[in-house]
Every structure is written in C-alpha cells, then in structure tokens.
Amino acid sequence: MPPDYWQTLQLTLVLAASTTALLLLLGVPLAYWLAYARFRAKPLVEAVVSLPLVLPPTVIGFYLLLAFSDDTALGHFLINTLGLSLNFTFAGILVGSVVYNLPFMMQPLQAGFQQVPRSLREAAYTLGKSRGTTLWRVLLPNMRPALLSGAVLTFAHTLGEFGVVLMIGGNLPGRTRVASIAIYDEQQSLHYAQANAYALTLLGLAFGILVGLFYLTKRDATRRLF
Amino acid sequence: MLDFHLLKALHTAAGPRTLDVRLALAPGELLALSGPSGAGKTTLLRLLAGLDRPDGGFVRFGEHPWYDQQARQWLPPQQRPLGFVFQDYALFPNMTVRENLAFAAAGPPGAGPLVAELLELLELGALAGRRPGALSGGQQQRVALARALARRPRLLLLDEPLAALDLPTRLRLQQVLADVHQQFGLTTILISHDPAEIARLATRVVELELGQVRQQGPPPPAAPGPLLGRVVAVLPGGGLRVQLPGGAEADVPAPPGRACAPGDELPLTVGVA
Numbered sequence: 001m002p003p004d005y006w007q008t009l010q011l012t013l014v015l016a017a018s019t020t021a022l023l024l025l026l027g028v029p030l031a032y033w034l035a036y037a038r039f040r041a042k043p044l045v046e047a048v049v050s051l052p053l054v055l056p057p058t059v060i061g062f063y064l065l066l067a068f069s070d071d072t073a074l075g076h077f078l079i080n081t082l083g084l085s086l087n088f089t090f091a092g093i094l095v096g097s098v099v100y101n102l103p104f105m106m107q108p109l110q111a112g113f114q115q116v117p118r119s120l121r122e123a124a125y126t127l128g129k130s131r132g133t134t135l136w137r138v139l140l141p142n143m144r145p146a147l148l149s150g151a152v153l154t155f156a157h158t159l160g161e162f163g164v165v166l167m168i169g170g171n172l173p174g175r176t177r178v179a180s181i182a183i184y185d186e187q188q189s190l191h192y193a194q195a196n197a198y199a200l201t202l203l204g205l206a207f208g209i210l211v212g213l214f215y216l217t218k219r220d221a222t223r224r225l226f
Numbered sequence: 227m228l229d230f231h232l233l234k235a236l237h238t239a240a241g242p243r244t245l246d247v248r249l250a251l252a253p254g255e256l257l258a259l260s261g262p263s264g265a266g267k268t269t270l271l272r273l274l275a276g277l278d279r280p281d282g283g284f285v286r287f288g289e290h291p292w293y294d295q296q297a298r299q300w301l302p303p304q305q306r307p308l309g310f311v312f313q314d315y316a317l318f319p320n321m322t323v324r325e326n327l328a329f330a331a332a333g334p335p336g337a338g339p340l341v342a343e344l345l346e347l348l349e350l351g352a353l354a355g356r357r358p359g360a361l362s363g364g365q366q367q368r369v370a371l372a373r374a375l376a377r378r379p380r381l382l383l384l385d386e387p388l389a390a391l392d393l394p395t396r397l398r399l400q401q402v403l404a405d406v407h408q409q410f411g412l413t414t415i416l417i418s419h420d421p422a423e424i425a426r427l428a429t430r431v432v433e434l435e436l437g438q439v440r441q442q443g444p445p446p447p448a449a450p451g452p453l454l455g456r457v458v459a460v461l462p463g464g465g466l467r468v469q470l471p472g473g474a475e476a477d478v479p480a481p482p483g484r485a486c487a488p489g490d491e492l493p494l495t496v497g498v499a
Contacts, residue, residue, distance in 0.1 A: 119316035122277050125303040126310040127330040127377050137329065141320035 002186060002194035004173050009201065012179040015090070015165075016158035019097040020105075020151050026098070027105040027150060032135065034106070035113035053103045061167025064096050068168070086168070093161075093169035093176050100164045104157050105150045112146020113139065145217045152213045156206055227253040227413050228381060230293075232273050233282040236437045238264040245269055245437035248283075256407055256414045258428035258445065265434040267417045268313075271383045274415070275310050276303035287381065308381040309374030313389070315366045317358035323369050324354040330376035344372040347409075348402060364395035368402065375410060382407070382414040388423065394476030400426055421446065457490045468492060 002008075034046060052060060068086040069075045078084040086092035116139050124134040140147065162180040169176030171185055179198045186195035231248040245266040251257055259267045272278045274285060276292065279300065285292040292301045303310075318326050327341045345351050348368045358366055367387060374382060387403075388396045404427055407414050418424050424431055424445045432442040455468035455476070464480050480486055 117314070117316065119312045119314055120318060122275075122303070123310065123312060123316035123318075123373075125277070126275055126306075126308065127373070128304045129329075130304065138318055138320075142318070 002182070002191070002197055004177075004182075005194075005197060007174050008177055008179055008182045008198070011090070011174065011177065012159060015094060015097060015161070015178060016155045018094055019101055019158045020155045022094070022098050023101055023105040023154050024147070024151060027102070027109050028135075028140070031106055031109035031113055032139075035110050049106050050103045052100045057100060057161075057163025058167055060100055061096060061164040064092075064099065064164070065168050068092060068095075088168070088170050088172060088176060090169075090175055093165045093178075096164040096168045097158050097161055100161070101154045101157055104153045108146045108150040108153065109143075112143035112150075115146070116142050148216060149213065152209055156209045159202060159205055227251050227255070228274075228285075228287050230274065230285040231283040232270065232280045232285065234266075234269060234273060234278070234280050236264075236266050236269060238436055240264075240436060243437045244281075245273075247434070247437070247439055249432065249439070251413055251415070253413055254411065256416065256427055256429050258424040258431045259415060259417045259434060260419055260424065260431060261434035261440065264436075266437040267434055268385055270434070271310070271385055271415065271417065274381075275308060275383055276301060276306050277310075306381075307377075307379050308383060309377060309379035311367075311370045311374050311382070311384045311387045313385045313387070315358070315370040317366055317369055317373070319358055322355050322357055323350055323361070326358070326369060326373050327376045330373045340376060340378070344375055347406070348372045364391050364399065367391060367395075367399060371399075371402070371406065375406065378410075380411075380413065382410075382412045384414065384416045386417045386419070389419065393470055393474045396420075396423070397470075397476070403427060455492050457486050457488050457492055459488055460486065466492070 030049070034042065034049070065087060066072060067074050068078060070079055075086075078086060084091065086095060120138055120142065121134055124138045129137070160180055161178060162184070165176065165178055166181055169178075171177050171181050177185075179202055183195045183198045183202075186192075186198065228249075228251040230250075232245065234245040236243045236245045243266075247266070247270055249257075259270065261267055269278065273280045274292075280293060280295070282295045284294045284296075286294075287306070290301075291297070291299050292306055293299060318329065321329060324341065324345065327344055328338075331338075331341050345354055348371060350365075350368060350372060353361060353365060353369075358369065361369065371387070384403075388399055391399065400423055403414075403416075406412070407427075416427065418428075425447060428445045430442060431445045433440045455470050455478070457466050458469050458475060459467040460480075461467055461477060465477050466480050466486055467475055468478050469475050478492075481492065486492065
C-alpha cells in the first residue's frame with residue numbers, strides 16, 4: 001500500500017462528493033432554464049455549457065490557472081477582495097472540477113426536464129401552484145432517474161479527474177493530490193505496485209458505481225409502473 | 227359570468243388562420259365545444275386557462291378581468307379560479323390518488339374534508355392509496371376530475387375528457403360530470419365530438435371551424451328513443467350485466483319494481499353504474 005494511500009483516496013472522494021453536490025445546486029436551476037426558456041442566444045449558452053465535453057482538460061485548467069492568478073482582473077478580485085487564493089488549493093481544484101463536469105450534470109438534467117410531460121407542469125399551474133412548488137413537488141420527483149444519472153456520472157467522472165486538477169492544483173499530498181495524479185506520479189517513479197493499488201481502486205469504484213446506477217434506474221423504472 | 231373575445235394565430239392544416247371567438251357564458255351554463263380537429267378548440271381552452279397568451283382581445287370572469295390586451299392585463303393560470311381536465315389527465319405519477327387531490331386542495335382551510343368528500347363522491351375511496359400508473363383510463367379520468375374540483379374552481383374546462391374511454395365508462399362518467407356540474411355550481415366548457423354526449427350534458431353547443439364560430443345553439447336532440455340494453459345475466463346481489471348497443475357490456479343496478487331475466491331489453495338512462 002502506498003504511504004499516503006488513504007489520505008489521497010479520501011481527498012479524491014471528498015472532491016467528487018463536493019463537486020456533485022455543488023453541481024446539483026447549480027445544475028438544477030440552469031437546466032430548468034435551458035429546458036423551458038426560449039431566447040435567441042440559447043444555442044450559445046448551450047455551447048458554452050457543453051464546451052468541457054470537447055475541450056482538452058489542460059486547456060480548461062490552463063485558463064482557470066490564469067484566471068485565478070493575481071495577474072488577471074478576476075484573480076486580483078478573488079485574492080485581494082475575497083481573500084480567495086485558488087491556485088494550488090483544494091478550493092481551486094473544486095472550482096475546476098465543477099466547471100469541467102458541468103456538461104455531465106447538465107445533459108441528463110436538461111433531458112430529464114424535457115421528458116416530464118408539459119401537461120404535468122401546466123396541471124400544477126392550473127391548480128394554483130407556483131413555479132417553485134411545481135419544480136419541487138412535481139418536476140424533480142418525476143425525473144429521479146435523470147437526477148441520479150447526473151449525480152452518478154459527475155461523481156464517477158470526478159474520480160478520474162486528471163488534467164484540470166494537475167494544471168490548477170499540482171500534486172500536493174493531502175491538498176490537491178488525487179488518485180489519478182498519484183497513479184501518474186508513482187508510475188513515473190517506477191513504483192508500479194503503488195500505481196497499481198490506486199489504479200485498481202479507481203477501476204473497482206468506477207465499475208461499482210455504474211453497476212449501482214444501472215441497478216437503481218432499473219428498479220426505479222419498474223417501481224414507477226406500480 | 228364568463229365573457230371573452232380571444233384572438234390567436236392558428237397553424238392549421240389549411241394554412242395559417244386566426245382564432246377569433248367571442249362568447250359569453252351565463253352562470254351554471256354547460257357549453258360544449260365541437261368541430262373538426264385543428265379548429266382551435268383546445269387552443270381556446272388553453273387561452274382561457276392562461277396556459278397560452280392570446281394575441282389580442284379580453285377575458286372577463288364576473289367582475290374580474292383575467293386578460294385585457296388594451297389595459298395590458300394578464301392573470302397567470304395560478305390566479306384564475308378554474309379547474310382544467312387535460313386530455314391525457316396529467317395526473318402526478320409520483321403521488322397517490324389521495325396525494326394528487328391533497329396537493330390540489332392545499333392552501334384553503336377545510337381542504338381535508340373536501341378531499342375526503344371528493345374521494346367519496348367520485349367513488350375513489352378504494353383507490354386512494356394507489357398511484358395513477360395502476361389505474362384504468364376511467365379511474366384516471368375520475369381522479370383528474372376530482373383533482374380539478376379540489377381547488378374549488380368556479381369555471382371547469384374539460385378537454386375531451388371522455389374521448390378515450392369505452393362506452394359504459396363514458397356513459398357513467400357523463401352522469402358524474404352532470405352531477406358535479408350541478409353540485410359545485412360550476413360554469414363548464416367541455417370539448418366533445420360525441421353528439422349523444424353533447425345532447426345529454428350541454429345547454430349550448432358551439433361549433434368551431436378554422437378558428438371561427440360556425441354555428442351555435444341548443445344541442446340537437448339525441449338519437450330518437452331510449453338507449454336499449456339487453457340483459458346478459460343477473461348478478462349476485464341484484465345487479466344486471468347488460469349488453470350495450472355497441473356490443474360492450476356493463477353492470478347496472480336492477481331497475482326498481484321490475485324483475486329482469488337474461489334476454490330482456492332494458493331502457494338505459496344515463497346512470498349506468
């Protein structure tokens with residue numbers, strides 16, 4: 001077992017869980033807006049949201065690194081006004097993860113919102129329910145599989161995060177060193193057994209998560225029939 | 227009671243048309259809307275409910291303006307005291323029958339007794355704990371109606387509520403509709419293609435075509451003679467199984483003061499149980 005195995009694993013899981021939680025909070029309103037609103041610049045917004053799917057993670061990492069540094073207006077504001085120094089910190093890789101995983105949360109959620117029949121929303125309105133109540137009591141409960149897929153995909157994808165984290169966070173044990181970076185690091189030092197310990201853990205987690213997802217969505221689908 | 231003039235661009239099979247309908251309904255009236263598909267019937271109901279925005283005109287309900295283009299007034303559907311029964315029922319799949327009704331009734335005090343009353347009135351008591359996915363079409367239809375009533379609406383809008391149901395269920399729900407309309411003191415607009423249904427329920431028919439009122443007036447009388455059913459079997463407990471003209475079978479209570487045997491012909495009123 002590598003010396004800081006548990007520490008690295010814990011950091012990886014905390015990063016994945018925090019990214020998922022933040023993206024649920026951010027993704028639900030954003031997906032609601034994109035699913036139902038009609039405006040001319042919508043393709044533009046959708047393209048921005050989907051950009052991380054096609055951009056190399058190093059590109060995102062590079063620009064975030066620049067944005068967080070004292071040399072840019074945003075970074076200057078973050079550091080000097082809010083006291084937030086994001087480069088090479090856990091908060092920094094969390095922000096990077098959130099940006100990078102946005103499409104993995106957004107695509108299932110947006111599809112989920114669109115799949116709820118329009119008449120359900122309208123029925124709630126004719127019963128005097130506000131948009132907020134309708135979202136909370138009617139829409140979200142009827143798109144649980146979409147919420148689950150979004151959360152699980154984001155979580156699993158963050159576990160394997162490499163490029164963005166490396167660019168923004170580097171490889172600081174206990175602060176920014178996640179499992180996938182540890183694999184690369186150990187392999188570079190020719191510690192194949194240690195690299196294997198991490199790799200095997202990630203493989204097992206990824207497989208377990210997907211099995212769980214398929215099992216849960218299948219059960220959810222059958223339960224909704226009865 | 228309800229007084230409106232509504233304008234809205236329509237996209238019909240015959241090209242773009244304008245929906246242009248002006249009508250006034252008296253309190254307690256049950257108006258049937260009929261006409262070919264694409265005539266604008268559903269659009270008209272949606273405009274009245276506030277689900278779509280008109281291009282022009284006005285809607286007044288009693289003293290309250292719901293929509294007025296000139297005064298730039300528009301009430302969202304939430305603020306219009308109406309019940310809407312959708313063609314696909316639109317029951318919330320994540321809630322049981324009782325929860326669907328309670329969700330609709332939430333807000334005004336005394337909602338609890340109303341839910342119980344509606345469950346009983348529409349014979350949904352035994353189904354109260356079930357989810358919509360486990361109900362038949364006729365049962366879902368009754369839930370949809372009960373849910374629309376749970377908000378204590380004053381205007382009831384029904385978009386072909388009975389079209390998808392088999393004849394016995396339809397006959398029975400027509401009676402339920404007539405009862406509910408009376409009992410809740412509603413003004414009702416019903417979209418229907420069924421002349422017999424219109425004759426039984428409506429006080430006035432408006433026929434739309436390509437967005438315009440083609441004709442209106444009292445409903446033409448139903449087909450001559452009572453609807454006859456042939457008794458197929460006497461059920462334990464005194465009920466009768468009757469074959470209806472369409473070939474479908476329905477269970478009805480035996481008419482009082484008359485013994486029936488299989489093979490007898492029986493006049494059926496609307497109240498097929």
